[in-house]
Amino acid sequence: MYIGFSEAETFIRNCKDAVIITHRNPDGDCTGAGFAMKEILKQLGIRSRVVCHDVFPKRYDFLTGDAEDEDFEPQTIIAVDVADKKLMGKYEEIYGDKVQLCIDHHVSNRNYAEKTLLRADAAAACEVIYDLAKFMGLKLTKHCIECLYTGIATDSGCFRFACTTPHTHEVAAEMMREYSDINFTKINRNMFDVKSAGRIRLESRLNDMIETYIYGKLCIIAVTKDIMEELGVSEDELEGFAPLTIQYENAEVGIFIRQRADDYKCSFRSADKVNVSEICETLGGGGHEKAAGCNLSGDLEDIKKQLIAAVCRAL
Ligand SMILES: [Mn+2]
Structure with a gap:
């Protein structure tokens, strides 16, 4: 079932002990979305952990952090940027049919979750999460914004791809205005220019x-x-x-x-x-x-x- 922001807000505010699933071959968007979501839940006093079929690439270390995950039996299953449960890899078998909330921006989303917050006009799942957090009236942490900005920048090819809308630029502009202590230039250099x-x-x-x-x-x-x-x-x-x-x-x-x-x-x-x-x-x-x-x-x-x-x- 497709839902809007207000239903997604109710779900998030009332969930507990969440697993956040990202897609295999993780990119900047699912990594950023996963760890931004974890940060948002933490802000709301909800425990969560981010899972991925693959190891997150080293260049996203600044998003994934090094905090040890708490051990808990998950009560809530959330998927971010995952258009199809097949993309969960080894987690499909465990959580594929149990996803309660999916936050996504892929037109091709298979609607496999109980509730899906789908914004096909968003450049990134991170853009959807930013809009949702704004809707919820949350003041996001610096790290959360770093996660969300990275997802938007990477999925939009540094604001060059056709998925980039005026709203995408507005979100980035708002981030730069409100979080002037974040080194956005460095994020883009690390995502686009630095190579081994x-x-x-x-x-x-x-x-x-x-x-x-x-x-x-x-x-x-x-x-x-x-x-x-x-x-x-x-x-x-x-x-x-x-x-x-x-x-x-x-x-x-x-x-x-x-x-x-x-x-x-x-x-x-x-x-x-x-x-x-x-x-x-x-x-x-x-x-x-x-x-x-x-x-x-x-x-x-x-x-x-x-x-x-x-x-x-x-x-
Ligand atoms: Mn994406």
């Missing part, structure tokens, strides 16, 4: 690996386990490279493929007109109009053929 030596080497290697199809309208980069091993990079270091696939001036669609234990994760990007969420839905995935994904298993060359055919149909 391995990542820099990887980026140049990935640029060399761009394959073009359909008269250059489709660009694919496929990273196999062998290449990861050769470059000495871990899987979480491959986050955020999908935009490389739409750098070419003629590119309409880009697909960044990475090999995982038993399948290939395919991240789609649209340069302008093509709705990649629709393409991904035909392949069992989903996401946003301009950024979506799906997971395919089998032989890499066969997968590429399947992807090229799907993009061809959409062009």
Whole structure:
């Protein structure tokens, strides 16, 4: 059931001992949303812990903090930025059918939770949480704002992607005005400019690996386990490279493929007109109009053929 802010507020104020679930392959938005939510609940005197199928990447250490989680039997299950319970990974089995409140911004949200606060026009789940906290009249902590700002900045590609609305800028402006002691420039530098030596080497290697199809309208980069091993990079270091696939001036669609234990994760990007969420839905995935994904298993060359055919149909 879809709910609005006031019902979400009632739920949050009355919940206790919460588990907050984020999606696998955590990005800045689900990490920020999870830990902002934890901070908000703490402010309300409610215990919670944030869980994720994967380990949160090191660059989000400033959001996750190092406080030990309290041990409690959860009474409340909340999901943030999780469009589909499948994205919970190992937590799907435990909590997948028990989510009481989902806060999300994906058009493709599967409505798997008892109550869903969905704002498909928000640039990030963090933008929804900020609006909700404002609605609730809460004065957020500095750390909470750092979490929320990071989620909005990362999901909007530093306020460049089409999901960025006037309201997104207004939220960021409000944050900067009211929390002048936060180093927003540093957050953006760390999220967008700072790279490990391995990542820099990887980026140049990935640029060399761009394959073009359909008269250059489709660009694919496929990273196999062998290449990861050769470059000495871990899987979480491959986050955020999908935009490389739409750098070419003629590119309409880009697909960044990475090999995982038993399948290939395919991240789609649209340069302008093509709705990649629709393409991904035909392949069992989903996401946003301009950024979506799906997971395919089998032989890499066969997968590429399947992807090229799907993009061809959409062009
Ligand atoms: Mn998000």
